Amino acid sequence: MIKATSEHAIRLRGVSKSYKALRALDSIDLGVLAGEVHALVGLNGAGKTTMLRVLLGVIQPDAGSVWVRGKNVAHLSAADWSGVGHLIETPFAYPELTVRANIEVAALLSGVAKKKAKGAVDSIVDELNLGAWAAQRMRSLSLGNRQRVGLAAALVGEVQIAVLDEPANSLDPAGVVLVRDAIRRRAHAGAAILVSSHHLDEVARVATNITVINSGRVVGALEPTGIDLERQFFALIEADARDTTDAGPAGVVKATA
Amino acid sequence: MTPNKQFSTALTVEWMKFRRSPVVIITTLLLIVGLLAMCGALLYAIQSGNPQLIAKAGPTAAAGGWTGIFAIASQVVPTAGLLAFGVVAGWVFGREFTEGTVIGLFARPVSRTVLALAKFTILLLWIAACTLGLVSSLLLLGIALRLGPIDSALLSLAAKLVVVGVLTGLLALVAGLVATWTRGYLSAIGTIIGVVVLAVIASFVGVGGWFPYAAPGIWAATPSSTVLTLTMTIQLLLVVPVAAIIAALTVRAWSRLQL
Numbered sequence: 001m002i003k004a005t006s007e008h009a010i011r012l013r014g015v016s017k018s019y020k021a022l023r024a025l026d027s028i029d030l031g032v033l034a035g036e037v038h039a040l041v042g043l044n045g046a047g048k049t050t051m052l053r054v055l056l057g058v059i060q061p062d063a064g065s066v067w068v069r070g071k072n073v074a075h076l077s078a079a080d081w082s083g084v085g086h087l088i089e090t091p092f093a094y095p096e097l098t099v100r101a102n103i104e105v106a107a108l109l110s111g112v113a114k115k116k117a118k119g120a121v122d123s124i125v126d127e128l129n130l131g132a133w134a135a136q137r138m139r140s141l142s143l144g145n146r147q148r149v150g151l152a153a154a155l156v157g158e159v160q161i162a163v164l165d166e167p168a169n170s171l172d173p174a175g176v177v178l179v180r181d182a183i184r185r186r187a188h189a190g191a192a193i194l195v196s197s198h199h200l201d202e203v204a205r206v207a208t209n210i211t212v213i214n215s216g217r218v219v220g221a222l223e224p225t226g227i228d229l230e231r232q233f234f235a236l237i238e239a240d241a242r243d244t245t246d247a248g249p250a251g252v253v254k255a256t257a
Numbered sequence: 258m259t260p261n262k263q264f265s266t267a268l269t270v271e272w273m274k275f276r277r278s279p280v281v282i283i284t285t286l287l288l289i290v291g292l293l294a295m296c297g298a299l300l301y302a303i304q305s306g307n308p309q310l311i312a313k314a315g316p317t318a319a320a321g322g323w324t325g326i327f328a329i330a331s332q333v334v335p336t337a338g339l340l341a342f343g344v345v346a347g348w349v350f351g352r353e354f355t356e357g358t359v360i361g362l363f364a365r366p367v368s369r370t371v372l373a374l375a376k377f378t379i380l381l382l383w384i385a386a387c388t389l390g391l392v393s394s395l396l397l398l399g400i401a402l403r404l405g406p407i408d409s410a411l412l413s414l415a416a417k418l419v420v421v422g423v424l425t426g427l428l429a430l431v432a433g434l435v436a437t438w439t440r441g442y443l444s445a446i447g448t449i450i451g452v453v454v455l456a457v458i459a460s461f462v463g464v465g466g467w468f469p470y471a472a473p474g475i476w477a478a479t480p481s482s483t484v485l486t487l488t489m490t491i492q493l494l495l496v497v498p499v500a501a502i503i504a505a506l507t508v509r510a511w512s513r514l515q516l
Contacts, residue, residue, distance in 0.1 A: 090356070092358055094274055096278050
């Protein structure tokens with residue numbers, strides 16, 4: 001178990017969550033420090049998105065606790081979420097608004113002052129190369145550009161913590177590079193970044209830590225600079241699958257005595 | 258962020274979305290322009306002596322003039338208003354679920370409680386503006402049709418229609434609650450249609466006055482010469498606590514939201 005320390009920008013301690021018989025998260029321990037880019041990798045349905053949803057208070061864990069900047073999420077006030085940006089599942093964008101208006105909405109809701117919102121929007125539009133579409137309504141954008149707007153909405157303003165679920169989804173190679181650089185810049189500035197992905201190569205380029213998740217459990221870690229990450233990843237997954245098979249059906253809550 | 262700052266931010270954000278929403282723009286136009294067209298057409302048909310329409314419109318509307326046009330509007334607003342206001346109330350809350358933007362409203366320095374309050378504030382202002390716009394347009398239509406001078410009796414008819422419109426709008430807020438509970442706006446629209454049907458049934462079986470969703474319509478249908486009784490006043494005032502309870506339940510649901 002990760003030692004409890006107030007240094008962690010994000011900390012999950014013994015977090016479990018079940019949906020009826022399916023154990024989506026099983027005693028997850030995870031910590032992310034300021035300046036780190038911590039990647040969660042796993043197969044589809046491994047529990048990555050569920051973990052991020054628990055972290056942001058979208059769902060309550062059945063057991064364990066989640067801490068953001070040293071405070072238990074269960075007791076956070078709205079003000080404590082200032083400086084936290086996120087993109088989970090759907091880009092935060094409204095079809096009737098322009099790209100610029102959508103990012104402004106996200107900036108205001110993130111706590112950026114009205115007077116500073118325009119500057120913050122201009123900055124992220126420039127950083128993610130969204131200038132050509134800034135005046136267009138969201139409904140007219142391609143899937144990739146919608147994802148870029150969602151990322152802009154998550155990273156606008158002075159982000160101290162960013163939680164990104166599959167940030168490279170639908171992005172073209174140019175978009176992937178832009179987002180990678182944007183994440184690195186924020187981490188260098190001291191932000192704690194937690195990203196989920198199933199693209200090992202992409203994650204290895206940007207992450208400082210990689211945690212492997214399978215069937216709702218942390219099953220190991222990978223060194224981002226390591227060789228043949230894919231082989232290591234599958235070795236961890238297969239070892240976990242063997243252990244689970246020995247102990248009972250995968251993903252099913254074990255009966256307690 | 259202070260509570261006041263949160264509320265002003267939430268109002269800014271909700272207003273940005275509301276004023277550009279095609280659903281809001283189309284509903285507003287349909288409500289005002291549609292009602293004006295209906296009133297104008299019915300009044301014309303009555304003045305042309307169409308016996309079927311005269312019988313259908315009832316004695317007050319058949320009288321024509323200012324009384325007639327407001328009688329027609331009073332028959333239409335409780336039903337059309339409930340549908341129109343309900344569609345928009347359901348949309349404002351339900352779209353966040355249907356479009357998946359609701360997750361983006363978590364983990365923010367502007368709480369979901371405040372966002373729900375801002376949504377209600379904008380809805381109430383819009384309902385009031387729509388109702389005033391509707392009555393003003395009717396007055397302009399009547400002036401254009403030379404229906405007679407503007408006197409205290411006419412202003413009384415106009416004030417009554419404003420009250421009917423606002424009470425109808427308050428009742429339509431239930432669509433926001435249903436949209437929140439069911440995580441989408443389609444069921445909210447279905448609920449509003451169901452409520453309209455229930456109101457009609459309640460009126461038929463004679464308990465309409467005590468069914469808040471029927472009370473404004475029943476009052477609207479009474480002739481302007483009818484004195485507002487204490488019973489009817491209580492029945493109409495019941496709309497306010499009903500709307501307040503609906504709003505409180507919706508805000509509570511938003512503050513405790515889990516997806």
